[in-house]
Each structure stands twice: as C-alpha cells, then as structure tokens.
Amino acid sequence: xxxxxxxxxxxxxxxxxxxxxxxxxxxxxxxxxxxxxxxxxxxxxxxxxxxxxxxxxxxxxxxxxxxxxxxxxxxxxxxxxxxxxxxxxxxxxxxxxxxxxxxxxxxxxxxxxxxxxxxxxxxxxxxxxxxxxxxxxxxxxxxxxxxxxxxxxxxxxxxxxxxxxxxxxxxxxxx
Numbered sequence: 001x002x003x004x005x006x007x008x009x010x011x012x013x014x015x016x017x018x019x020x021x022x023x024x025x026x027x028x029x030x031x032x033x034x035x036x037x038x039x040x041x042x043x044x045x046x047x048x049x050x051x052x053x054x055x056x057x058x059x060x061x062x063x064x065x066x067x068x069x070x071x072x073x074x075x076x077x078x079x080x081x082x083x084x085x086x087x088x089x090x091x092x093x094x095x096x097x098x099x100x101x102x103x104x105x106x107x108x109x110x111x112x113x114x115x116x117x118x119x120x121x122x123x124x125x126x127x128x129x130x131x132x133x134x135x136x137x138x139x140x141x142x143x144x145x146x147x148x149x150x151x152x153x154x155x156x157x158x159x160x161x162x163x164x165x166x167x168x169x170x171x172x173x174x175x
Contacts, residue, residue: 035166038159039103042116043096045156050092059085065150069129071122091119102167106174109167113160120157126150 028034052058059082066076066084076084095115102109127133133147143151 032166035163039099039109039163039166042156042159042163043099046092046096046099046116050089050096053085053089053092056082058089062088065123065126065130068131069122069126071125088119091115095119099163102163102170106167106171110164110171113164113167116160117157117164120153120160123150123153124157127154 053062062085063076063081066072066081075087078084079087095112098108098112098115102112127143127147127150130146130150132144133150134141135144135147136142
C-alpha cells in the first residue's frame with residue numbers, strides 16, 4: 001500500500017512539474033520570444049561587427065582569418081584588406097537592415113537570412129583553416145579562445161536558418 005501511494009505521489013509531482021515546464025515552453029513560443037531575442041541579437045551583432053570591420057583595427061584583425069581561408073582569401077588579394085574588410089562590413093550591415101525590415105516585411109528578413117547564411121558558412125570554415133584555432137593540451141586538442149570566437153559563427157549559421165523559417169512563416173501567414 002505504501003509503495004503504491006509513493007508511486008502515485010511521484011507521478012503527480014512529475015506531471016505537475018512537467019506541465020509547468022510544458023506551459024512555460026508553450027508560453028515562450030506563443031510570445032515569439034526565441035524569434036525576438038535571436039532576431040534582435042543578430043541585428044545588433046551584424047551592425048556592430050559590420051561597423052567595426054570598417055575601421056583600421058577591424059580590417060587588420062581579420063587579415064589572419066581571411067588569409068588562411070581558401071573560400072575568401074581571394075577577396076583580400078583582389079581588393080586589399082581595407083576595401084575587402086569594408087565590403088564584408090557593408091554586407092553584414094545590409095543583412096542586419098534586411099532582418100530589421102523583415103519584422104514588417106518578412107520577405108526582406110528571408111533575404112537577410114540568405115546573406116547571413118552565406119557569410120556564416122564561409123566564416124564557420126575558418127575554425128578549420130585558421131592556425132591557432134585549436135591548441136594541444138596534455139595530448140588533446142582543444143579550441144583556443146580564437147577557435148571559440150570563430151565557433152560562434154556556426155551558432156549564428158543555425159540562427160540564420162531559424163530566422164529564415166520564422167520570417168517564412170510570417171510571409172506565408174500574411175498572404
């Protein structure tokens with residue numbers, strides 16, 4: 001009798017805590033919280049990073065990343081580090097502006113997401129191509145601070161796909 005009472009009590013606790021968690025998850029989804037946070041954060045990051053790349057320290061800072069990447073190293077050979085960095089910065093700012101416009105006109109957000117996907121795909125490969133992105137420690141290879149910095153672009157790549165899906169849902173629900 002005591003075991004069956006404990007089992008019933010345990011199930012009630014599990015159901016009530018599960019339902020609170022489920023209600024919270026549904027509430028967050030209904031309020032569009034993930035979309036809003038990721039969207040605003042991407043806009044801020046792209047504006048800030050894009051503007052920084054248009055400064056001398058920003059341009060000089062990405063030279064080692066770009067020089068070692070076969071997908072974009074040609075860019076600096078053709079345009080030079082300052083104009084090349086300005087072009088990357090402008091592209092980031094355009095993506096941010098399109099994301100911002102996407103809150104009113106979702107198709108613009110989709111276009112911003114496509115630009116961001118291309119950018120973050122290229123920069124995600126820098127985790128592999130940049131010397132010093134990993135460091136050996138006691139026979140194991142770990143991501144260095146540089147590697148972790150570059151790894152955030154893989155997360156931003158996923159966030160860009162997420163934003164495209166959300167803007168796409170908004171675009172189809174408006175038609």
